[in-house]
Amino acid sequence: MEQGLATIMSAAHIAAAFALFNGAFTTFGQARIAAQAIESMARQPEASSNIRTTMFLGLALAETSGIYGLLIAIIMLFANPLVNIYISLMG
Amino acid sequence: MLDIRNYWVVELAGIDVWITETIFNTWIIMAVLIVLAIIVRIGLKKFKEIPFGFQNAIEALVEMFNNFVNNTIGAELSYVAPWFFMIFAFVLTSCVLSTFGLRAPTTDYATTLAFSLATFFMMIVIGIRHRGGKYLKSLFEPYVVFFPINFIGELAKPVSLSFRLFGNMLSGTIILTLWYALTPTLLQIGIPAALHAFFDVLIGFLQTYIFVIISLMYIRGAAEE
Numbered sequence: 635m636e637q638g639l640a641t642i643m644s645a646a647h648i649a650a651a652f653a654l655f656n657g658a659f660t661t662f663g664q665a666r667i668a669a670q671a672i673e674s675m676a677r678q679p680e681a682s683s684n685i686r687t688t689m690f691l692g693l694a695l696a697e698t699s700g701i702y703g704l705l706i707a708i709i710m711l712f713a714n715p716l717v718n719i720y721i722s723l724m725g
Numbered sequence: 726m727l728d729i730r731n732y733w734v735v736e737l738a739g740i741d742v743w744i745t746e747t748i749f750n751t752w753i754i755m756a757v758l759i760v761l762a763i764i765v766r767i768g769l770k771k772f773k774e775i776p777f778g779f780q781n782a783i784e785a786l787v788e789m790f791n792n793f794v795n796n797t798i799g800a801e802l803s804y805v806a807p808w809f810f811m812i813f814a815f816v817l818t819s820c821v822l823s824t825f826g827l828r829a830p831t832t833d834y835a836t837t838l839a840f841s842l843a844t845f846f847m848m849i850v851i852g853i854r855h856r857g858g859k860y861l862k863s864l865f866e867p868y869v870v871f872f873p874i875n876f877i878g879e880l881a882k883p884v885s886l887s888f889r890l891f892g893n894m895l896s897g898t899i900i901l902t903l904w905y906a907l908t909p910t911l912l913q914i915g916i917p918a919a920l921h922a923f924f925d926v927l928i929g930f931l932q933t934y935i936f937v938i939i940s941l942m943y944i945r946g947a948a949e950e
Binding site for chain 1: 797885888889891892893895896899931932934935938939942
């Protein structure tokens with residue numbers, strides 16, 4: 635019983651670490667958005683307010699996958715459904 | 726961290742209503758905003774042609790938000806501005822509330838889901854109102870067989886909108902809770918102020934802005950071709 639629970643929890647922690655690993659790619663994409671925005675702001679300073687609005691929008695949309703990963707990790711660590719299933723199976 | 730404390734249970738017509746921390750903090754925010762609104766309403770009688778001081782600040786705030794909505798979705802749709810001003814004020818106040826050590830209501834998924842469902846229904850109603858049957862027809866574009874994909878795409882909008890706000894606010898709360906739980910008392914004197922300023926105020930303001938602007942984008946997308 636305890637050993638099975640420990641196996642499930644360790645697997646959940648490893649999976650949460652994997653889910654959080656997509657933060658690397660998310661950050662990379664956001665960095666590209668910011669770099670491009672800075673470049674175009676430097677080229678056309680008069681359009682900078684428009685570019686800034688679009689940049690924030692793009693940053694938010696690119697952040698979505700990172701947030702999903704974070705939520706999956708949080709659910710696995712703190713509200714793991716598998717634990718309840720295992721406990722009810724064991725009786 | 727994920728557990729939301731339950732203060733007390735009220736029985737209303739045979740149904741147990743749980744008064745949780747979220748509901749209680751929502752009441753606090755509502756009280757603050759209502760008191761502010763009453764102060765402004767009383768001051769409104771004394772407003773003059775040429776603004777000064779307090780009136781100047783209030784007028785600048787409302788005008789700034791109206792200009793922002795006008796620039797984002799155009800003049801004929803700008804009647805949604807008061808609703809989004811309310812959302813802006815509420816979410817921003819709830820972010821600032823968590824700097825006082827109270828749990829922000831936006832760290833409960835129910836609050837953000839309610840806000841994004843409001844955006845979702847507004848999107849449908851405004852789409853039907855401005856474009857009529859063409860809005861419903863746009864779900865079947867380019868062919869009828871694409872309906873399930875378009876439908877799931879529409880349903881994903883409120884989900885992603887609510888998860889974005891919820892995830893950002895919850896991550897700040899978790900980091901602050903970990904800091905308070907793991908560090909010695911000496912480190913809890915000045916440093917949490919900086920963390921609160923970053924995770925609650927800065928990220929909170931940014932996410933509020935993004936929530937409002939993406940809601941406006943969805944509404945404009947539904948109302949225009």
